[in-house]
Amino acid sequence: MSSLAAVQKPEDEICPVCRLDTYMNPSMRFLINTECYHRMCESCVDRIFSQGPAKCPIYGCNMTLRKNKFKRQTFADLQVEREVDVRRRVNQVFNRRREEFDSLDEYNNYLEQVEAAIFNLVNHVQEEETEQKLNEYKAANQSAIKANATLLSQEEEKAEIMRQLEAERRLNQRLSAIEESVAEQELKKEADRKIIQDLATAKDGEADNIVKRAAAYVQRGLDLKKSSARRGPRETTSAVSFGDSALSLLNQRTRTNIADTADGAPFDPTTEEYVNEFYKVQSQYYDPFLDNVASNKQAQAAGFQVGVVYEQVLFDAFMGLGVFIEEEKKQV
Template identity: 60%
Template sequence: MDGISRSEDEVCPICKLDTYMNPSMRFLINTECYHKMCESCVDKIYSQGPAPCPYPSCGKTLRKNRFKRQLFSDVRVEREVDVRKRVAKVFNRRQEEFASLKDYNDYLEEVETAIFNLVNKVDVEATEARLEAYEAANAQAIAANASLQSREAENAKLMQNLEEERRRQQRTSALEESLAEQELKREVERKVIKELATAKEGEAESAVRKAFAAAQKTVQLKKSSARRSGRQTPAVSFEDTALSMIQSKSATNATRDDLPYDPLEGEEYINDLYTVRDHYYDPFLDNIENSQQAIASGFGVKNVYEQVLFEAFLGLGCLIENEKSRHDAVVAN
């Protein structure tokens, strides 16, 4: 151990063993005196029943079932939290039980006084006697309020689970809508480009309308399939999209960025997580976008930016533990 400094947290004050020699060592404290010792010492001293605390000048009788892991690094904070939990189980009246706000504030002051006395060891015996007397006199009301708090906690947990499920379904729906939107838009673009490739001069609008009619038939089939599966396919204004291509640029130079595309009708999925810039530094995408093949096919690099950011931010708000539980349940079945 030469040259290695050891803090009190690393050495058991009873057996003098440390975490350097035993990395798996765990320290426990007892709520009677909050003196710390290792788990092995607790087993050796208290496995046969109650025994005095081995700390010098303590002398309190400890029981094994009262030992626990320390949650806070400062034992004073640990002790105050435990005192507050204990007092709150007795003084558990609610504001609606009082005739006025002043009466409720006086009650809270009495509770805080009891907590202060127990934490700072002021009039401990008198405070303990007052707690016992209050608990005996109000046992029925204390039990009723404890039951009510338990039901409220269960309801809060249920609401949390429902909210988590709603968010999960919302993320799934948003992803499905995004994929369906992109697929339908590509279908229109493919048909428009195909028709324009063989259209004669001056027949561009007629060719677009013909392409729109063919794409619309495909969309209707997808909508029918989605309704049968219980999903809603986003409604897309294909005709306006295609005609805007002709009006804004010639069809051979049109790109996806030129399409004033309105993918949804009714309630819209609003993105408030990020902003898509018009351009990011990416030589690979820049070379593709400027190629003749990309221009002819209607490729737009901004759509790539949107998709990548959408997928990157899709997991926000996702509760990993719940997703892992669902995955483990599926694997188990």
């Protein structure tokens, strides 16, 4: 092989009009026209077609081209590029849907006719006759074609929204995992500080209990973080299962009907006792902050009760579970 042949550029890197290549002009961009699919550089397109329609400069091609028909090449094989363009153009006209046919055989026959039209246009077989049929069908079914195109656009928009929601869900999962990891480290550090503080003043034999309470505190904190962090994504991705469980919880709730009361009087929170069905307040929780406040003499003198705080915090956390506004409106 000669040295000249070794350095020759591939033909697809050379403009067939000006004969410049990407070595001399690294920023060169090639364009093709959907009428004849001949490649030429962007500079030649601007020079030849900026003043209006002109004939293709490639030898033997007499087609009249327009600048607005040029585009960037997507596929390396121009035959594939042309087939994709033809298929897109034909499918924009022959866009009937499966539900428009009475049987599957009719739909398959329709698809076979569409593929036959695409084959003829791609391979230049009865091209004029196929183009005529395509134009006649487009003129006769313009309203149906437009309606199906609108449905397809709506479906694509819905699919894009679902894709964005899925991406957002995955992002939220990653952020939740990071938050859980950070929260776990913080809880462990706080538990270690509490253990050291309690062990400094602990009596003999209390070390094991202090460590167990610290471990239980960390575990409860992690469980609460996980449940609150994952509640949102579950509602987004599993709306049906969440709705079913919520409705079952709603049905289990005891509803107080004004008409069913003994004297027909409205509900009075000062005379009727509230029955809690969602949680049970324990007598003690591992909370270093509240423990310090509860042991403070000034807080005791002011009437501070740690049990009231526990009850209020749990009430705020569980408030709204199983309550659905639409269901409440129906019963009014």
